[in-house]
Amino acid sequence: MIxxxxxxxxxxxxxxxxxxxxxxxxxxxTYGDLKKRSDAYAAKLKELDxxxxxxxxxxxxxxxxxIASFLGAVKAGHAYIPIASYSNSERLTMIQEVSxxxxxxxxxxxxxxMEDIKVLSANEIPDGDFEVSQDxxxxxxxxxxxxxxxxxxxxxxxxQISHTNLLSFVNxxxxxxxxxxxxxxxxQAPYSFDLSVMSLYPALTAGGKLVVLPHDVTQNLGQLFQVxxxxxxxVWVSTPSFVEMSFLDPTFKAENHKELSHFLxxxxxxxxxxxxxxxTKFPESHIYNTYGPTETTVAVTAVDINDEVLAKYDRxxxxxxxxxxxxxxxxxxxxxxxxxxxxxxxQGPSVSKGYLHNPEKTxxxxxxxxxxxxxxxxxxxxxxxDGDMLFYRGRIDFQVKFNGYRIELEEINFYLAKxxxxxxxxxxxxYNKDHKVQQLVAVVELADGVRDKxxxxxxxxxxxxxxxxxxxxxxLPQRFIYREDMPISQNGKVDIxxxxxxVNNA
Numbered sequence: 001m002i003x004x005x006x007x008x009x010x011x012x013x014x015x016x017x018x019x020x021x022x023x024x025x026x027x028x029x030t031y032g033d034l035k036k037r038s039d040a041y042a043a044k045l046k047e048l049d050x051x052x053x054x055x056x057x058x059x060x061x062x063x064x065x066x067i068a069s070f071l072g073a074v075k076a077g078h079a080y081i082p083i084a085s086y087s088n089s090e091r092l093t094m095i096q097e098v099s100x101x102x103x104x105x106x107x108x109x110x111x112x113x114m115e116d117i118k119v120l121s122a123n124e125i126p127d128g129d130f131e132v133s134q135d136x137x138x139x140x141x142x143x144x145x146x147x148x149x150x151x152x153x154x155x156x157x158x159x160q161i162s163h164t165n166l167l168s169f170v171n172x173x174x175x176x177x178x179x180x181x182x183x184x185x186x187x188q189a190p191y192s193f194d195l196s197v198m199s200l201y202p203a204l205t206a207g208g209k210l211v212v213l214p215h216d217v218t219q220n221l222g223q224l225f226q227v228x229x230x231x232x233x234x235v236w237v238s239t240p241s242f243v244e245m246s247f248l249d250p251t252f253k254a255e256n257h258k259e260l261s262h263f264l265x266x267x268x269x270x271x272x273x274x275x276x277x278x279x280t281k282f283p284e285s286h287i288y289n290t291y292g293p294t295e296t297t298v299a300v301t302a303v304d305i306n307d308e309v310l311a312k313y314d315r316x317x318x319x320x321x322x323x324x325x326x327x328x329x330x331x332x333x334x335x336x337x338x339x340x341x342x343x344x345x346x347q348g349p350s351v352s353k354g355y356l357h358n359p360e361k362t363x364x365x366x367x368x369x370x371x372x373x374x375x376x377x378x379x380x381x382x383x384x385x386d387g388d389m390l391f392y393r394g395r396i397d398f399q400v401k402f403n404g405y406r407i408e409l410e411e412i413n414f415y416l417a418k419x420x421x422x423x424x425x426x427x428x429x430x431y432n433k434d435h436k437v438q439q440l441v442a443v444v445e446l447a448d449g450v451r452d453k454x455x456x457x458x459x460x461x462x463x464x465x466x467x468x469x470x471x472x473x474x475x476l477p478q479r480f481i482y483r484e485d486m487p488i489s490q491n492g493k494v495d496i497x498x499x500x501x502x503v504n505n506a
Contacts, residue, residue, distance in 0.1 A: 001171050005144070005163065006074055006137050008205045010035055021204060022064045024212045025227065029064045031207075034071065036129060037064075041072020041105075043130035048118065050102045055079045055146050055158075055356070057095060057117075060107025061086075062214050065122050066191055067200070069105050070145070072125075074163075077136045079143035081158070082191040086215055087490065091156070095148050098155055099356055139163050146356055147194045147294050158356035159194075159294045166201060168350040169297040172322040173202045176302065177288060180261060183208040184233040188242060190215050193491045194294045195267045199237045209233075218242070225249040234259045239267040239492055240274050248448075253281040266290045266299050268493050269392060269410075270316055273418055275305045291318035291392060295365065295377050297350035300325045301390050315414060318383070318392045324348050329385055330378075340384040343396055347376040382408065398496065400429045402437040405474045412477070413496075415470045416442060419463060421454075423447045424486045424494050427477055428503040441503050442477035445486045456482055 002008050009031070012019065017032030045056070056078045060066045066082070073080040081099055083092060085108040092110070095101075096117055103118045104110070110119065138144050144163045148156040173179075185199035187210040203210050211233040217223045229251045236243070243263070246252045254260070263278060263285055270289045278287055287306075292299035301319030303309065309316065321327045325348030329340065351374055354362030368375045382393045394410025401407070409427050416425030423445045430439040442463070454462070460480040467476055487498040 002167065002174070002205050004137070004139065005166055005170065005201055005205060006071065007134065009071065012204075012207045016207065019207060020209050022067060022210050022212070024062070024064060025214070025217075027064075033064070034068060034204075037068035037125075038071035038075060039130045039132050040125050040128065041069050042075035042132045042136070044120070044125050045072060045076035045078065045103075046132075046136070048103065048120070050078075050118070053077055053079070053142060054103075055081050055099050055101050055143065057081045057083060057092075057099065057101045057104040058107060059083050059085055059092065059104055059110060060122075060191075062187065062191060062212050063107065065107045067210075069107055069122070070191075073105075074138040074144055075132050075136065077138060077142070079138065079146050079160070081146045081148065083148075084190040084192040084215065084490065086190075087192070091148075094156055095158070098148070098358075099146065099158055141353070145197075147192070149294065157358060157361060160352050160354060160356050161194075161297055162353065165297045165350045165352060166197075168322075168324055168348065169197070169299070170201045170205055172324075173198065174206055176322065177262065177264070178286065179206070180234050182206060183235045183262075184211055184259075185209070185235045186211055186213060186231070186233045186237055188213040188218060188238050189267075189492075190490075193267075194298050195237065195239065195491070197298050198264055198266060198290075199235070203235075218245075221245070221248065225251075228252070229256055232259060235262045235264065236260060237264045237266075240265050240270045241268060241492060241494075243278060244274055247277060247281075254283065254285070257282075261285055263287045264290060266292065267491065269318075269414070270305070271414075271418060272310065272314055272316055275316060276310055279305070279307070279310065289316055289318055291390065292346075292350075293377065293379050293381070295352045295379075296325075296346045296348070297352070300346055300348065300350060301327070303389070315391070317386075317389045319390060320388050321346075321390065322348070322350075325350065327385065327390060329383065340386075341382055341393055342384070344379045344381045344383045344390070344392075345376050346379060347372070348374050351375050351377050382410075400437050402429070402440060403474060405472075407440075407475055412440070412442075412467070412471060412475055415467055416444070416463065419466050421447055421450045421459065421462065426486070426494060426496050426499045428496075428500040430479075430503055439479060440475075440477040442480045443486070443499050443503065444480060444482050445484070446482060451482075456480070 013031035013035035021031045022029040089112040107122045146158045185203040187199045189195040290299035290302045303319035328345045329342040331342035394408045398409040412427040429437040432438040487495040489495040
């Protein structure tokens with residue numbers, strides 16, 4: 001069991017300095033490089049007049065320098081706030097305003113002049129060997145990193161993740177996922193997205209390697225299908241949406257990725273269709289469906305989607321909780337008291353202490369009863385337990401009342417997205433002036449080639465007939481809208497709230 005994330009990575013660097021830790025499209029850096037460069041960052045940060053434990057913003061992409069700056073920050077006793085350099089400048093200033101960070105490390109060049117904050121450029125970090133004191137390292141309940149939510153409406157929230165939170169997650173992943181020895185992880189998720197942590201620290205604390213697939217490559221299918229087959233790794237980490245995109249590459253199958261043995265999914269719902277196709281392409285692989293909000297440190301449940309699970313469930317389970325975590329279902333908000341469904345509550349050592357400088361939202365989402373060792377987080381997710389197996393059924397805030405019926409929008413989304421003609425499908429409530437739902441509107445991005453074969457009326461008839469097999473009549477959308485592409489959030493997921501906003505502003 002790992003007891004200290006930073007010390008473990010440094011230990012590997014001392015014992016095996018030439019081991020490759022980072023592979024960025026063929027450009028490699030070793031554990032020795034990582035220790036030397038992160039020590040240099042830590043030494044420089046200790047020279048600066050910044051308040052003790054103040055969080056540090058870090059702006060950049062998915063380069064080795066980013067990882068070195070992360071570790072340099074925590075070695076100097078500061079949590080880091082990762083901000084992807086493809087973000088807009090407004091996000092940078094919003095996070096500065098909320099976090100009150102005194103310093104931003106510009107690994108990539110900043111897009112704007114920053115006021116009331118020190119700016120440290122990566123090229124100001126000297127080369128050389130520097131001594132750093134382990135007494136300064138982030139530890140225990142100190143914040144290790146702070147991930148800011150997307151902030152599509154209002155100010156983003158900064159989720160505080162401590163060293164203790166991170167340890168709970170990393171030890172679970174390394175112990176329970178039957179990973180290869182010294183695993184090589186695909187590092188595809190931007191570091192501002194907490195899914196990246198599923199690769200980052202399990203790889204580095206296990207003496208493994210991060211194999212980077214940069215954001216600009218993933219945004220260009222032509223580039224992606226040139227680069228992906230050349231990468232060598234054995235643990236795939238992504239959202240389901242990203243692997244679905246990879247299905248478009250005919251070379252994406254086991255015979256061309258012989259070392260690829262594990263798939264780890266988080267961030268959105270894994271459909272039966274996607275898991276089944278993946279099992280067909282990689283029949284010997286382990287496919288783990290995991291679940292967990294950012295506020296509980298990446299993920300807290302997991303299930304190996306094997307043939308038995310695929311045969312048993314149409315809508316896949318999201319797993320069994322890790323041993324140190326307790327999951328309960330709060331059914332008090334539902335009208336049907338006999339139903340097992342309710343809000344998923346998570347309690348355990350990986351649950352965050354709350355939102356940075358936001359006591360009101362922290363109090364609304366987290367609580368700790370007398371005698372509790374750990375806080376409990378109200379997820380806002382709807383689900384139920386069957387024994388110790390957890391099932392997800394959507395967001396409580398995507399639950400609407402229409403013609404007297406309580407409807408889970410994500411249940412309709414699930415069946416809509418299952419259809420072979422659909423790439424993405426979202427059902428949005430259309431409100432009247434009294435803020436009551438007057439119509440359910442299905443907004444659809446079609447699969448490749450479908451638009452050339454069908455008229456809108458034909459498509460609507462096909463999709464309505466398909467939905468009617470799985471849904472009650474009162475749940476069927478009254479209107480269908482077909483669009484070329486859906487709005488996508490910074491985390492690569494369909495921005496459902498934006499779709500709902502657009503439907504109601506039309």
